[in-house]
Structures are given as C-alpha cells and as structure tokens.
Amino acid sequence: MSDASALGALGALGAAAATSVSDATPASFGYAGIIIVTLTTVLVGALAVRLSRTTRDFYVASRTVPPWLNASAIGGEYLSAASVLGVAGLILLQGAGGLWFPIGYAAGYLMLLLFVAAPLRRSGAYTVPDFTGARLRSRSVRRATSVLVIVIGWFYIVPQLQGAALTVSIATGLPPWAGSVAVAVIVGVIVAAGGMRSITFVQAFQFWLKLTAVALPAIVMLVVVGGRDLGAAAATAFPAALGPAAVNPYATASLAIALLLGTLGLPHVLVRFTTNPDGVAARRTTLITVVLLVTFYVFPTTIGMLGRAFAPDLATPGTADSVALLLPGRLVDGLAGDLLGALIVAGAFGAFLSTSSGLVVSLAGVISQEVAGGTVRGFRVAALASTLVPLLVVLMIEPAGLAGSVGLVFAFTASTLSPLLVLGVWWRGLTARGALAGMLTGAIACAVAVGLGVLRVPGAGGALVDAAPLAADWAAWLQAALAAPAAWTIPLAVLVTVLVSRYGGGSPPVDVDRILARLHLPERRRPKPQ
C-alpha cells in the first residue's frame, strides 16, 4: 500500500518534471498522464508480485488483506470508461435521464450484496461457468455459460477501447485508432506475460487513482465556478424538457433494472470475491464497495452538471463523452487547468487498463479452460485473442455513447447470466434444461431487441429513448421496448427458466440439498481451544 502511494507521489513528481522541461503544450501533458499511469501500473504490479513471492502465496495472503483494501480493488476493476467519462457525458447529453446511470452502477453492488455475495464466495467458484456447471452438475450449462461470458466480455471491452480512442485523440492529437491499439497492446502484453491480474494492490491503487482523478478536478472547478455569476447560463443549462419530470418512465425503469441486475453477472466481478476469507467477510467487503462507489459517483455527476452549465457546445452524441477531459482546461486557467486535465486523462487511461485487463484475464481463463485444458500457453493465446477480437470490432464500427453501450451490455447480462446465478443460489428446483432454455431465451430476446433498436434509431447507441415522450403511440412504445429491453427480457428469461425446470422433464441434481447447504451455511467458527 505504501508502495502504491509512494509510486503515485513519484508519478506526480514525474508529471511536474516532464512539463517543466517541455514546452507545456496540452499534448505533452496528455502524453505525460498516459505514460505515467501505464508505467506506474506496471511498476506497482511488479512490486506486488515480488511482495507476494517473498511473503506468502496470493490466496493465503488475501486472508490478511483488510476488507477496505479488497473493496478498493473491486472498485478499481469495476469503474470503467463508462464511469470515468461516460457518466458526465450522458448527463450533458440527456440531462436528468443520464443521472440514472451512476445510481444504477452503484446500486448494482447492493443487489450483488443481497443476492449472491456470500453464497458465491462459499461456493468456491472462480468464474461464472465454474459456478453454474458445478451447481447444476452439467457440462452443457457450463459450456453455454462460457460462451455467454466470452460474448459479454468482448462487448464490454469494446467501449473501453472506444474510450481510449477518444481520450488519446483529445489528449495527444493522435488519430483515434492509436488509443484503441495502444490499450489493446498494453493489456494483451501485460496479461499474456502473466502479471497484473489477481493482484489486489494494482486494482486497489487504480481505484484511488480514479477517485483522485475525478474528485480533485471536480472540487477545484466548483471552487473556481463558485466565484462566477451563473446568470443566464444556469437558466438554460437545466431545462424542464430534460428535467427529472420529463424522463420516459418505462425506459428509465428498464434501464435501472438492467444496471441493478447486470452487475452481479459480469464476468470480472465474481473472481474478486474469492479473495475474501469467508462469506461474512464477502458481505462486509461488498458493503464497503458500495460506500466507495457512492463516493466516486458523486464527482462524475458533478462534472456532468458543470458541463451542462459551462460546456453546452459539447452536448452532441459524438463529443459529449469528452466533457470530463475538456472542462478543467476551460474553467481553470493556466498550468493548474492543464495539470487537472492531465490528471483526468491519467484516471481515464487507468480505467481502460484496469477494467480491460480484468476482463481479458476472466475471458482468457474461461477460453483456455474450455479449449486448451487450462494450460499456461493456452491462457496466453486466449489472452491475445480476447484483446484482438474487440479491437477489430472497435476499428470497424462507429463509436456510440460510452455509458449507453455499456448499459446495453448490462441489459444483456441481466437477461442471461444474472437470472441463472440468482435462481441457482436460491431455488432448489432449478434444472440444467431450465437454465439452458432461460439463457437462450434471454440472449436471443435481448440481441434481437438491441439489433432492431439500433436499426430503427440510427446512430443512437443509448439505452434511453430521449426523443420518445410518454405517448399512447404504438410505435413509440415499441421503440422504447426495443431500446431498453431489460424490463421485459429479464422476466421472460426467468419465466422460461422456471417453466422448463418445472415441466421440462429434467430434474435437479441429486445432491442439490448439499449444494445449497454449502452455499448458505455459515463457516465453522474458529474452534475454541480445548
């Protein structure tokens, strides 16, 4: 921990040094931010590896890791480009509708705490396929879950690489593809080289880096702005037409459900819970994670609101996500503004690195286990494949809003893996056939809705239908149901799972009672000395 903060301080010194010798153009600040965060990440990772070698193995050491450090690591891996840049962008673009995204991202961890945290820890599973396959004693379920995890992971990496493209092109003036390629190469190499992942220190460091990177600029901007007369700008910045009363209730509720339930099925979330010594600690860690996330999201929300007041010109779909990067330079003059801008660049770049590498490791683990029998070489090849496929996708498609496309991934996860996990933890009647049918239904329904929704509304990647007021118009309702599908795809998936489990002819595993007992029974207390 002290290593991490020491390195952070060194990084700050390095940034100051780099800028004092350069000609202090914003581009050099941008390069400095990106290079420093990358080097620091690699260094902290290398140090932590040495640390864990000289002390004890990671999984043993994890039992001495305090819950708040563990929670920091969870937050570090979870907070992605969508959180650091996308939230402010959506608030700028959509107004009050965008305020629902940070609420959903943070509250997803409440659902995780309520429904799966302790049981999943007690299951001993490292990945979602591990859990579902063992819970239902079925290889088909395991394989189907693996395929879903891979698809979800790829689609979740895509917005990270898009965020990298945006950040790098703004910060350095390089063409957008350079940022995507840079993050993909760094992540692919780091993961394939066998480092970075499973290292609590690195991800914990990333959380505090990201928190600083949004909190400091937000606070400084508030102080600077506090002395200004808002006047007419404030009146037009928060129009009633985009206010809390103007949001489409269906689309909002559907989005909230997707974000709330999507979190607990994300591929890179589950593995973090194995670093808790027991189920009770898993709950405490999740509670602290909720507090950390709430603290974090206050600041992107603030930046988004400041953006509405002071950067209305950025409120177009192509530019909104850049508001967090550009606003400090506009509001704070001189060197301080440049430094704050570089800090946000560093935080955003850290977000791409940490979330992508967490995802790539989860994916590579699943792929290599399914295809290559879990060998190290298989893992490396799989890691490269896991980065290459999303990179190709990014280079081929038009970027959509970051938080919006991440919202769609949440909807897909919430319709496929989340019902299976929740039912698997709580319902003894679940069968392998029911699980397969439910996953297939949720996946198809969600994919069709998203596909049609994108076709109907060209260029709109967001899950919120901003232009559709609550009209008794069939077309408007259909469009809303396609653009924000979670509200009907999740119940559909659950219904199919339950019906097929009941009447599909299969039966629950013979040892289902023992499995559920393993999931829910508290660990034996430390035996009393006799």
Added chain:
Amino acid sequence: MSDDRASGAAPAPGAPGATPASANPATPPRPARVRVTAPRAGEPLAPSAAGPLTGGTPASAERVLVASLIRSQLRVAIVCALGFAAALAAVAFVAALPALNDETIAGVPVGWLVLAFGAYPPLVAIAALAVTAANRAEDQYRALAERDEDDA
C-alpha cells in the same frame, strides 16, 4: 441434453467425524508457496471439510434448519431489494415535483439535485441493514445448530 451431469464427486455421505481435524489445520511456521492454477471442472461446490458447519448429507432436523436459514436469508434479500426499489421510486417522484424544479440552489433546480444525489443515502443505509440482518440470521442458525449438537 441435460443428462451429461458430471457424476458429482460423491463423498462419504455420513462421515461427520472427519471435519474437526481438518477444520483446524496445524499451521506450519512458514506455509509453502501454493501454485494457483485453473480450477478443475466440478471442483467448486464439492463438499469440503473446511466448509460449512455440517459435512455430509444433512440429517432431517438439520435439513429443516438449513431450509429455514435459506428462507430467512431470502426474506432479508427480497425485503431489502423492495425497500430500495421503493426508495428509488420516492426519489424519482420527489425529483419530478414541479415545485422543486422552480426552486434553485446555486443555479441548479432542486429536483435535479435530488435525483443526482438523493438515492445514495438510502442505498448505503439499506446495504448496511442487509449485512446486519444476514449476519444475525446466521448467528441464529449457529445457536440452533449448536443446541441440537448438544442435545444429541
């Protein structure tokens, strides 16, 4: 298609006596480095000696206890989830009140501020409540299970 269940590692069902020794491993002064490898299929959820309070197949009295623990935990989860949904709905309703959107603080309509920050206090409060309630349910289970053991 669902009949390809991996034959679940069937452990000796009635071997409760095996647990105490392994639950309390003699800790060596310096544990050897354990290489962490990909978990093998079927490894999770395999019955483990260091795991739950009771190994093996639960006897009928225990089975009732376990079922009631799961029910009370599910009740905690559902009540808390509904509570949070109600809090969210309340925040959305209050934020949409016209009166609050005519008032401004530092130029920002109060309704916007309510929606931006109002959901977080109930979120943290309910999360804390849920942890307390779930831990209490486990304590109750422990007390009942220990009493049963003493009776036996």
